[in-house]
Amino acid sequence: MLEYVILIISFIGLYLSIIWINLLFLGKKEIEEYKKPKKGYYPSITFAIPAFNEEKTIAKTIESILEIEYPKDRYEIFVIDDGSKDDTAKIAKKYIKQDITVISTKNNGKGHALNVALKKSKKELFACIDADSYIEKGSVINIVQNFRKKDISGCSSSIFIRNNKKIIEKIQVFEYMYAAIFRQIYSFINCMYVTPGVLSIYRTKDLKDEGYFDEANNITEDLEIALRLHSRHKHIAFDIRSITHTTAPDTLKALMRQRIRWFRGYIYNARKYRHMHFNKDFGTLGLFMLPLNILGIFLIFITTTIIWDGISKWFRYIYQRVIIADTSIFDLIDIITMKQTLLTINFKITIPLIVMTIIGLYILYKAHKITEKKIDLSLKSIISFLLFLTVYPWIVTISWTYSIIQELRQSKRVW
Amino acid sequence: MKEQYIRHIFITSLIAAIVIFTSGIMIGWVLDNYRTDEVLNIIKNNELNSESYNIEQIFLENIGDTDCEILTPRIKMISEELGDTGRxxxxxxxxxxxxxxxxxxxxxxxxxxxxxxxxLIYNYQKSCKDEYTPILYFYKIDDSTSEMQGYILDEFVKKYNEDTVFENGDKKHGKLVVLSIDGEYDKDPIIDTILNAYDLDKDNLPAIIINFDIIREGFVGKDELETIFNI
Incomplete structure (x- = not known):
């Protein structure tokens, strides 16, 4: 039974890997198409920075926007202090002379804070940026190019980790790098189902027409707005060359807390937009991407269970041999000939696994190349990558398990 | 147009995945033939060596000149070959x-x-005393106790095998040979015959029979084995 499950999973993994690599090659043209910004194309933008207790980072976020390569008269900045108890508002107000508007609200959540700014916005585009994130100078000029297509309602940027010294932060570097290139592929097939709050730009009119950001009990308003725009048959793009730096969780606890928020938000919104799943009216998104996300949850559960089974058997073997039977550790190394090795390999599983590994590494390399990011081959980085492959799935599985339990118990969703 | 492209990609990717997956299965099938041939050849060779030894033993008995110096290396070789074949x-x-x-x-x-x-060892012991001591080990597949028993026997034999001669009452033991048999194997009646002869119950496996007469049902730890062999 277990063998058939492994076979099915390896086939699905292989199939998906080949789909991604094919789409990457085909979507390459689309990335190239918008490489050079069109001269004189500067739609007006409102930057909204919702902030709650962000005194440590708010100044740098504002400064990064003030330094973007974009005509100063074509954008405005709103800082919405969402009832901070620290000096966030005070620090933001220091920039009032540079045409920054600081709006103070009661702590009503991110969705509400964004809507306050959206109601005031008269610009063509509305940009949401997290108060702990910094935009690269050329990001905005790149990202707005996507709005030259009339059917695009929103566009997001690549996210890089600002703090990448600790192993737990470095693990997330790989995750975000994969996320960047996969989102570019999703964008190519019109399956970009989330507009991350780190930096996403929308057509202001579309946001207003579709009813603003969701304020009610939604902890992932960026996912909700993207699904809502899709549900109204509007398109969302992704621009891998536009880069925003964000602050990643630097402890395991903070990381799991963030993931639980995302996953609970995903469950909530997947239920809210369940009519889009397996619905051909929503094209590839409805028939492939959204069902794949659900399948992905099951796959990660099954895969980690299989890995757990393997690890526990291995530990039992070591325990029985070394502790019970008193075997020397060196005697455990079974030196076998090349012929024996070849005859012992299970090629049904090994071949798909090798193909998937090669594709996975190539995609990672491609992501570095497109974003012009140097490949870090330091020992710490290599260890982090191995941990990303082996330990990170467990963090995801545990977070998913906890999220599902919390949603079933209908416990309060907290930020 | 783009939708058509995407559909095309999904179909071609599926074909590519099936081709790669099938190639893995095909290689597995080819190697399976190779694996069975490999084991069959080793078994045939073992059988031939056993047969040769058997004939040699009978011949030496017939002429009344049982030479243990000739038989002992043969027993050692067959024993090692059997271990390799089992692995x-x-x-x-x-x-x-x-x-x-x-x-x-x-x-x-x-x-x-x-x-x-x-x-063969039984006959060998008649003429050459107790230089070789067989441990007949009946195990159950997918049973952690049997697995553990196997590891303990492996380690025990490794530790006390070569040239060790020790005392157990008035008997001498040396050069241990473990013969592992799936006690639940039901395609050959001889296994049931042996189990019945030693009054062993399949439900109580693993079980070991040391030197034809010391019978232990259930798990036997390292200390117990040492006590049996008076180490």
Whole structure:
């Protein structure tokens, strides 16, 4: 039974890997198409920075926007202090002379804070940026190019980790790098189902027409707005060359807390937009991407269970041999000939696994190349990558398990 | 137009995935043939050596000149060959996908070879005292106690095997040979016959029979083995 499950999973993994690599090659043209910004194309933008207790980072976020390569008269900045108890508002107000508007609200959540700014916005585009994130100078000029297509309602940027010294932060570097290139592929097939709050730009009119950001009990308003725009048959793009730096969780606890928020938000919104799943009216998104996300949850559960089974058997073997039977550790190394090795390999599983590994590494390399990011081959980085492959799935599985339990118990969703 | 492209990609990717996956299965099938051939050749060679020894033993008995110096190295060689064959059978059998039946057949031949060797040692002991001590080990598949028993026997034999002669009452033991047999194997009646002869219950496996007469049912730890052998 277990063998058939492994076979099915390896086939699905292989199939998906080949789909991604094919789409990457085909979507390459689309990335190239918008490489050079069109001269004189500067739609007006409102930057909204919702902030709650962000005194440590708010100044740098504002400064990064003030330094973007974009005509100063074509954008405005709103800082919405969402009832901070620290000096966030005070620090933001220091920039009032540079045409920054600081709006103070009661702590009503991110969705509400964004809507306050959206109601005031008269610009063509509305940009949401997290108060702990910094935009690269050329990001905005790149990202707005996507709005030259009339059917695009929103566009997001690549996210890089600002703090990448600790192993737990470095693990997330790989995750975000994969996320960047996969989102570019999703964008190519019109399956970009989330507009991350780190930096996403929308057509202001579309946001207003579709009813603003969701304020009610939604902890992932960026996912909700993207699904809502899709549900109204509007398109969302992704621009891998536009880069925003964000602050990643630097402890395991903070990381799991963030993931639980995302996953609970995903469950909530997947239920809210369940009519889009397996619905051909929503094209590839409805028939492939959204069902794949659900399948992905099951796959990660099954895969980690299989890995757990393997690890526990291995530990039992070591325990029985070394502790019970008193075997020397060196005697455990079974030196076998090349012929024996070849005859012992299970090629049904090994071949798909090798193909998937090669594709996975190539995609990672491609992501570095497109974003012009140097490949870090330091020992710490290599260890982090191995941990990303082996330990990170467990963090995801545990977070998913906890999220599902919390949603079933209908416990309060907290930020 | 783009939708068509995407559909095209999904279909071509599926074909590519099937081709790659099938190639893995095909290689597995080819290797399975190779695996069975490999084990079969080793078993045939073992059988031939056992047969040769048997004939040699009978011949020496007939002429009334049983020379242990001739027989002992032969027993050692067959014993080592049997160990190697068991490992190959286990290694390749678990990797096999398409030749389960053939491996089952090879397993049967291997068990019969072990039992034959058990008998050869019995005859050998008549003339050459107790230089070789067989441990007949009946195990259950997918049973952690049996696994553990196997590891303990492996380690015990490794530790007390070479040139060790020790006392157990008035008996001398030395050069241990473990003969492992799947106690639940039901395709050959001889296994049931042996189990019945030693009054062993399949439900109580693992079980070991040391030197034809010391019988232990259930798990036997390292300390107990040392006590049995008076170490």
């Amino acid at each position: 190959e059978l286990q290694r390749y059998g678990s990797a096999s996908d398409f030749k389960k039946d053939e491996f089952d057949y090879l397993k049967r031949r291997y068990f019969l070879m072990e039992i034959k060797f058990y008998n």
